Amino acid sequence: MFTKLGVLGSAMAFALTTTTPVFAGTAEVIHWWTSGGEAAALKILVEAYEKTGNTWKDNPVAGGEAARMVARTRILGGDPPTSMQWQVGAPLMALAEEGQLNDIDAVAQDWDKLLPKVIADNAKYKGKYVSAPMDIHGHNWLWGNQAVLDDVGIPMPKTWDELIASADKIRAKGYIPLALGGQSWQEIFVFESILIDVGGRDFLTKVTYNLDDTALRSPEMLKAFETFAKVRDLVDPGSPSRDWNITGGLLINGKAAYMIMGDWLKGEFVAANKAPGKDIACEVFPAGGKTLVFGTDAFAMTAVKDPATREAQLALAKTIMDPVVQKEFSLRKGSIPPRLDIDKTGFDPCAQIAMGEAAEGHLFLVPDNVADATSIGALVDQMTTFLHSKMTPQEGMTAMADAVAATR
């Protein structure tokens, strides 16, 4: 009996000692980039990584929520992946506070100089980098179908007042003024851009980051709700619960004049042979708001101890921040690189605008990744309830402020 166990044990020990070097430098990565453009972009990263002599063990999970759930379950079960796609800011900090992340400062000495401050700050925990940022995706873009705008004879609006004023002309020609998928995550982009329109970046900070009660009940907020109420008349009856890509079809096929959506919509333009910046006009909206609301996909490095895997992590972080990888990746993904020293050639006009905004320091990290999840959640719930109801702006404002207050 004992000899049998001993044989088994030594066989296992032998297997371990001989196999460990073979598996050295393998990074198992959980991510949710499964669609066409995303996969093409990821391929750039994988190929560059494998050139460093390490192996990429792919673990794609369709859908961000599902992927995060898988990653979290793996961590809870004591079997974390080497790295996983995550978002900078609060979601990352939640992991770091649990002691689930490794720092990668060994390869990140000069990152503070290369990255916009807001991204650097939110990729670090207690002053040490725990994730490597891969892209920047802008949210508050106004897209306009140029053929429709020419037919109606109007330019791209710069403010919400201009947009609403042009709606009658657009409707008279038989188009939908604003393509909107009536799901709360799509509607919040519209609401955020209205907040910037009425009170600028400071007001957006007070309302969405600080969830400040005075700001939530201010005259500016009432003005925002008055504008938001008008959005009800800009959309078509099929809007509620519609997915973003189907809604994007309305804009691309020339049924609707405008749409407010993140720059991942560019993937749909390219698939439909429409050039962003030419066939589909773009504007960071409201123009002159000096605010590009953005989210950043980053690869978080889990708290693995095995030295070989640790090396694989550091090599991965280094590859992600490689200027060539960053540029090629963003060109395929429709995003812009987080590194500020990448030249603009090759990028489409809309991406060049975004790179200009990033260089000017106009980045505003998406409130989901900053504010308390429960409070901002209550705000979003009230925002969408208002839009789909007949509430007056005053009622909507009070309901939102009360709901947010109850979460404290």
Added chain:
Amino acid sequence: MRRFLQRHVSQVALSPSLALIAIFLYGFIAYTAAVSTTNSKAFPRFDSFVGLEQYWRLFHTPRWHVAFTNMFLFGGLFLLVTISLGLVIAILIDQRIRAESFFRSIVMYPMAMSFVVTGIIWQWLLNPTLGIEVMVHQLGFTSFRLDWLTNPDTVIWALVVAAFWQGCGLVMALFLAGLRGIDEDIWKAAAVDGIPAWRVYVYIVIPMLAPVFLTVVVLLALSIVRSFDLVVALTNGGPGVSSDLPSVFMFDMAFRRTNLGLSAASAVVMLGTVLAILIPYLYVETRERG
């Protein structure tokens, strides 16, 4: 030892499954209740005890009130519509009609589909820009409106219609089986006395179906509590949050809003609601038997 085993063989045989139930059912219920008293965010943490604060928060969340009210609204309407229409269809099919199995298959057919498929089919049918409304407009009735899915006040009807479409076949089959089990002599006696068929149904046959009613109600009630996939596929809780159900709320809080504490509190309240309905029923049942 042998005598002990002989006497308690059933207890011994059942004990592993009882132990598993104790851990995986009651153990996890207790775990969930414990999480609901903490301020857990992305991971369960027991070092952040907050007492009943999560429950206070829950009852001050307008969205929870919508979801909770919807469960009763949806449940009540669904029970009413499905049982009454299912019974009527069963009675109609029971009239010894021609091609009975053909009609039976048509009514039973939706049951073969998952709630997700049902949800997507009805999402298309009820969408005012591509479904039934557009079709009727093309027939020339341009004033026709069917905006159940996009109107927060009527969206619950869209859920009821889709759930009925799915559940009707089962109810019909159960009632039909019950009707076929009724003694032929009753019908003969009624025919001799010259009693019209509808009176026989209302006063004699339907009361005799009481056990079937109970089965139907239990089966439908279960599908109400677990109706998560239908809402997600049909409306995703929208427009706004007007078609939210507690199960959707719970999932959202746990996985999208990363607020496990609040999510656990909502789960405990859901369980409490089920128990509040179930305990009187069990009490009556056990008293009658015992």
